[in-house]
Amino acid sequence: MEENQNFTFSVYTENNVGILNRLSAIFLKRHINIESLTVSKSEIEHVHRFTFVVNITKTQAYKLVGQLEKQIEVIGAFYHTEDEIIYHETALFKISTEYLYDESIQDKLKFRRAHIIAITERYFVIEA
Amino acid sequence: METLKKDVKENNSSKTVKLTGAEAVIKCLLEEGSTLAFGYPGGAIMPIYDELYKYQNQFHHVLTRHEQGATHAAQGFARVTGEVGVVFATSGPGATNLVTGIADAQIDSTPLVCITGQVASHLLGSDAFQETDIIGISTPVTKWNYQITKAIEIPEVLAKAFYIAKSGRPGPVLIDITKDAQFGELDYSYKKCEKVRSYRAIPKLNTEKVKEAAVIINSAKKPFIVWGQGVIIGGAEQEFKDFIEKTDIPSASTILGLSALETNHPLNVGMVGMHGNYAPNVLTNQCDVLIAIGMRFDDRVTGNLATYAKQAKVIHFDIDPAEIDKNVKTDVAVLGDVKQSLVEIMQFVSKANHKEWMKEFQKLYDIEVSSVINEQLNPTKEGLTMGEVLGGINKETKGDAVIVSDVGQHQMFACRYADFIKTRSSVTSGGLGTMGFALPAAIGAKIGDPNREVIAIIGDGGYQMTCNELGTILQSKAAVKIVVLNNGYLGMVRQWQELFFDRRYASTEMVSPDFVKLAEAYDIEAQRVTNREDLASAIKTMVQSKESYFLEVVIEKEDNIFPMIPTGASVSDIRLS
Numbered sequence A: 001m002e003e004n005q006n007f008t009f010s011v012y013t014e015n016n017v018g019i020l021n022r023l024s025a026i027f028l029k030r031h032i033n034i035e036s037l038t039v040s041k042s043e044i045e046h047v048h049r050f051t052f053v054v055n056i057t058k059t060q061a062y063k064l065v066g067q068l069e070k071q072i073e074v075i076g077a078f079y080h081t082e083d084e085i086i087y088h089e090t091a092l093f094k095i096s097t098e099y100l101y102d103e104s105i106q107d108k109l110k111f112r113r114a115h116i117i118a119i120t121e122r123y124f125v126i127e128a
Numbered sequence B: 001m002e003t004l005k006k007d008v009k010e011n012n013s014s015k016t017v018k019l020t021g022a023e024a025v026i027k028c029l030l031e032e033g034s035t036l037a038f039g040y041p042g043g044a045i046m047p048i049y050d051e052l053y054k055y056q057n058q059f060h061h062v063l064t065r066h067e068q069g070a071t072h073a074a075q076g077f078a079r080v081t082g083e084v085g086v087v088f089a090t091s092g093p094g095a096t097n098l099v100t101g102i103a104d105a106q107i108d109s110t111p112l113v114c115i116t117g118q119v120a121s122h123l124l125g126s127d128a129f130q131e132t133d134i135i136g137i138s139t140p141v142t143k144w145n146y147q148i149t150k151a152i153e154i155p156e157v158l159a160k161a162f163y164i165a166k167s168g169r170p171g172p173v174l175i176d177i178t179k180d181a182q183f184g185e186l187d188y189s190y191k192k193c194e195k196v197r198s199y200r201a202i203p204k205l206n207t208e209k210v211k212e213a214a215v216i217i218n219s220a221k222k223p224f225i226v227w228g229q230g231v232i233i234g235g236a237e238q239e240f241k242d243f244i245e246k247t248d249i250p251s252a253s254t255i256l257g258l259s260a261l262e263t264n265h266p267l268n269v270g271m272v273g274m275h276g277n278y279a280p281n282v283l284t285n286q287c288d289v290l291i292a293i294g295m296r297f298d299d300r301v302t303g304n305l306a307t308y309a310k311q312a313k314v315i316h317f318d319i320d321p322a323e324i325d326k327n328v329k330t331d332v333a334v335l336g337d338v339k340q341s342l343v344e345i346m347q348f349v350s351k352a353n354h355k356e357w358m359k360e361f362q363k364l365y366d367i368e369v370s371s372v373i374n375e376q377l378n379p380t381k382e383g384l385t386m387g388e389v390l391g392g393i394n395k396e397t398k399g400d401a402v403i404v405s406d407v408g409q410h411q412m413f414a415c416r417y418a419d420f421i422k423t424r425s426s427v428t429s430g431g432l433g434t435m436g437f438a439l440p441a442a443i444g445a446k447i448g449d450p451n452r453e454v455i456a457i458i459g460d461g462g463y464q465m466t467c468n469e470l471g472t473i474l475q476s477k478a479a480v481k482i483v484v485l486n487n488g489y490l491g492m493v494r495q496w497q498e499l500f501f502d503r504r505y506a507s508t509e510m511v512s513p514d515f516v517k518l519a520e521a522y523d524i525e526a527q528r529v530t531n532r533e534d535l536a537s538a539i540k541t542m543v544q545s546k547e548s549y550f551l552e553v554v555i556e557k558e559d560n561i562f563p564m565i566p567t568g569a570s571v572s573d574i575r576l577s
Helices: A019-029 A058-070 A103-111 B002-013 B021-031 B043-054 B067-081 B099-107 B134-141 B151-166 B179-183 B207-219 B237-247 B278-284 B338-346 B355-377 B386-397 B409-417 B438-448 B460-476 B491-500 B515-521 B532-544
Strands: A005-014 A034-041 A047-056 A074-081 A092-096 A115-119 A123-127 B017-020 B036-039 B060-063 B085-089 B112-118 B144-148 B172-178 B185-188 B223-227 B251-253 B268-271 B289-293 B313-318 B332-335 B401-405 B426-428 B453-459 B481-486 B525-529 B549-554
Touching: A005 A019, A005 A058, A019 A034, A019 A047, A019 A058, A019 B134, A047 A058, A058 A074, A103 A123, B017 B021, B021 B043, B021 B151, B021 B179, B021 B185, B036 B067, B043 B085, B043 B112, B043 B172, B043 B179, B060 B460, B067 B085, B067 B099, B067 B112, B067 B426, B067 B438, B067 B460, B099 B112, B099 B134, B099 B172, B112 B151, B112 B179, B134 B144, B134 B172, B144 B151, B151 B172, B151 B179, B151 B185, B172 B179, B207 B289, B207 B313, B207 B332, B207 B338, B223 B237, B223 B278, B237 B338, B268 B278, B268 B355, B268 B409, B278 B355, B313 B338, B355 B386, B355 B409, B386 B401, B386 B409, B386 B453, B386 B481, B386 B532, B401 B409, B401 B438, B409 B426, B409 B453, B409 B491, B426 B438, B438 B453, B438 B460, B453 B460, B460 B481, B460 B515, B481 B515, B481 B532, B515 B525, B515 B549, B525 B532, B532 B549
Parallel strands: B036 B060, B036 B085, B085 B112, B112 B172, B144 B172, B223 B251, B223 B289, B251 B268, B289 B313, B313 B332, B401 B426, B401 B453, B453 B481, B481 B549, B525 B549
Antiparallel strands: A005 A047, A005 A074, A034 A047, A092 A123, A115 A123, B017 B185
């Protein structure tokens, strides 16, 4: 039996109403759960990028990319395994300004390379 | 639509006239050479129907009795003519009633353009009367769909709809047009669509792959071809025949590939699949090279994939890249237009002779004749068989009729026993298996090609799903011949209950009305046959009739269709009884 692993699909499409529905239906039809999904503009004008993360076998991934690519408004579809992609997570924390001098916050700023990116009278924002 | 806006601007620079969106729809259809639609009116599509009234001298509308019937009729039309079938329906239930036919067209690669009315754009999302999200509903079963909310979009979107429906691997397209877009005005000009930037209709043929395939074919000792509807859709019937005759390769059809090669061609070894012929199924697991042409290795063709043609090198010709390695792993995939691919490969394949290998097919065919076919065509038992009805039809039509079959046992008998001498002569619901398909599809087929004899073969179950379309025959005068093979059961399910559920006939016995009276109520001449001696003359009367004719044949109640590959079994474990 082939083992499941995480695959990241990058799907480049026209920017039209309804494409998300068309693409997600392809996963639904095969009973595949979407672990994460991002839709954004791509580096190419008028082209949007869908990024799906799903946990499936390599054979499934191969077939799935064929079905995605087959959709009329899909310009290109690709899939990558975990070790082929660089993964970086960034979080923003909005904190009440009264904790600004709190020790634990200070520690995080020092040791986790977090930094304050905004500060107002009521709150400040840390990026970590 | 980013690409759309750009092109609309270009259109504005050419000569334009002011029209309403509804009139533009009809103009666009005429530009595409379409002069006929099947449909059903309703509130949200009334502006378009008003134009149909005005354009009735140029554009013909066939009123079906249900929207599902309109889609199947359009499918029948498309399958015999090779043109795009056009359907009109209103919003809400009109649109949802199309779904079965659209799904059928999608899985059987049939080009349709379905135009649905929609509530006015300001009402979208308000749960207005007869509002339904038909774009959302139809997305998984359409090749493409689009909602038009402004009249200005109509020409370009419809041009794109026709292009997408008929190019590459064909399929259904649904265009939903809000009522305000139908009423709205636009500066109309039409430009046919020849390209969509994100869509490649036909993959580029790779000559290296063709050469690789030819090398394998040239060295094969026991090559075997399975062809599908791709040969018909690609208009490659002659090229296909040239190819198999040069290479002398025994060839079998999928259910949808039937009639691409005449039934009595010496290299035609029958049909593969669950109820296909014995020889091509068994020998699939003995050939050394399996060449698949325009087919998609459906599970009904392959049986258990783990034991399907494992000994063979597999060559797959297809237009759809997503079909390659989907079910059966190929050694060489030749992507492209089948006609072009076959022309290309002809220069690399050498003339061959496979007479010894062909004898293997003959040997197994003889077994099938003695154990199954003989009894079907010339029964010794009292009850009438479905096979002998088909045999009788062959005698009258000499294979020169369009046979439209529904879904079930009778379909398998029709596909196994009907003779074909011309392409585009078999119309059936293969992939989706839609009961109720045949009657409306036969109407569409007859209207599409009025010079051909069109005979619908239907079971008593499927017939009652869409026999409301007798009204369409009454009104359109389509001279469709209807044969209902009545065994008083939902025969295929009953057969499975007999074989796999210890004869527990749960809800498969079917009580039917007097079909002859029903046909007569629609002014269709009708006859019922219960005895063998009346069959031949009844078929003759039916075929000779210039008008529509209804023939009910009362069949042996517990007749079974064999051979059969039970679900999950290997093709070579096909049962003869």
